[in-house]
Amino acid sequence: MTADLIAVVLLLAVTAYACAGGTDYGAGFWDLMAGGTERGRRPRWLIDHAMAPVWEVNNVWLVFVLVIMWTGFPVLFQTVFSAMWLPLALAAVGMVLRGAGFALRKPSRRLAGRRLYGAAFASASVVTPFFLGAAVGGVASERVAPGTDASADVWTSPTSLAFGFVAVATTAFLGAVFLTGDARRFDAPELVGYFRQRALGSLAVLTVLAVVTGFVTHEDSPHVWHGLTHGLGLLFAILAGTAALAAVWLLLRTPG
Template sequence: MTANLIAVVLLLAVAAYACAGGTDYGAGFWDLTAGGAERGKRPRWLIDHAMAPVWEVNNVWLIFVFIIMWTGFPTLFQTVFSAMWLPLALAAIGMVLRGAGFALRKPARRLARRRIFGAVFAVASLLTPFFLGAAVGGIASGRVAPGTEASAEAWSNPTSVLFGLLTVASTAFLAAVFLARDALRFGAPDLVGYFRLRALGSLAVVVVLGLAALAVTHGDAPYMWNGLTGGLGLAFVVLAAVCAAATVWLLLRASGAWSRITAVGVVAAAVIAWGAAQRPYLIPTSLTVAEAAGAPTTLRWLGVVTLVAVLLIGPAVVLLYWLDTHGELEPLTDADLQRSAPGRGGTADGD
């Protein structure tokens, strides 16, 4: 019972990272496709301002996923990271490079350096989610098992490739929806339609790739196919479809209010559908939740630590997201700094 509960927590943490971290990766995708320096100036300006307050905190979810994996399910952790170390290593390198590129491109004074750092950020934002999705596809297709040696087949099979492409498209969809709302908040009406159109287009790509992935699993990952076309897995697939339809309807409205909620619902429901379809396996047909679970005492303490983290860290993260989406974390402008700068021989205004 404890192992099943921790497995549910792991799945929810993966869904949280897919939604929060996915939005950041998708912003990098739109940065990459924004065009040249002049054409892409406005979209990149919005991306920088929208991402700046929260881009680092989203990796908290990934750290949480790793902690639960290696503590609660050590066999799963060892199996996945042994069999698919290459795509996961490439994803890790991508995370480092995109973070460095995003942090360094704005303060860089030379245009050539800003372009290099911007290109690193954008390309890494595309490749990182692809490799993460490919690894998930390897798990879903059951190509890894305890004792499996590393091979390209584990993450370059049809299911993995489609899962990787679907992950990239999903991040682009999430980011476009969030950026369309951010354009309203930042008073950039020209970018509202710009990102709404991209949100609708990327959602169409998500639907097409989702259907293609579902069709491929029929022959390439039959256990996953059965789970997605019946029972709890099918229920979450239907929920994802309902959220997708609601997102389209909301994006076509003038305000687009609540579109972020439904967009997150699409991705979260899809991730949970994947987890539900694999029950009772963590790796289909080779490793069940019970077989992968750590010692009962470890699981109990992991549950306690998780509860403490939810109570202490959860509210802070939620507050940060709320402050960001309501425009309460705007950076200081040059005018703000000039108004607060101390005068010659005096103190700052208001002192």
């Protein structure tokens, strides 16, 4: 019973990080895709303005997840971090570079410096969710067990790669949705349509990736496929689809 309760708390914490931190990663993705200095000036202004008050706070959820994981399930923690130290280390490096790039870009006086720090922030915003998703795919597909040696096979399976791409697309969608709302809140009407189009486009890509992931897991990870199509997994999948449709409805009725 205690283990089940800890697992529920861990699930809620992971969900909170995926939503809050994922929105930040998505903002970084759109920073990367904003274009050159002049073309991307306004989108990057909004991204900086929206992220500045909260971007560090969201990582507290990740710290909470790690603490719960190593205290509640120490064997799982040791197994996962031993078998997949490389993708998790790359994700951690991405977090550091991302934070440093975001913090140093604005006060930098030289254009070359701003571009360098901006590139670090934006590219790390893509790298980090990809490797975190790949690690989750390795765990979900049961490729990690006590005694598993660290190897690329653990986190480069079709399931892991699919999960990595889904993580990037999901964060892009979350970031675009919230930036659409922020554009309206910060009185930037020209950016409402800009980010709304990107939100709808990223949702279309995410939908395609979700279908592809279904085929991939059916062949590569039957356990994952069964979990997603039965019981609570199916319920969560339906809720996720319903929430996505609700987000589309809210996006389409947003003036701008």
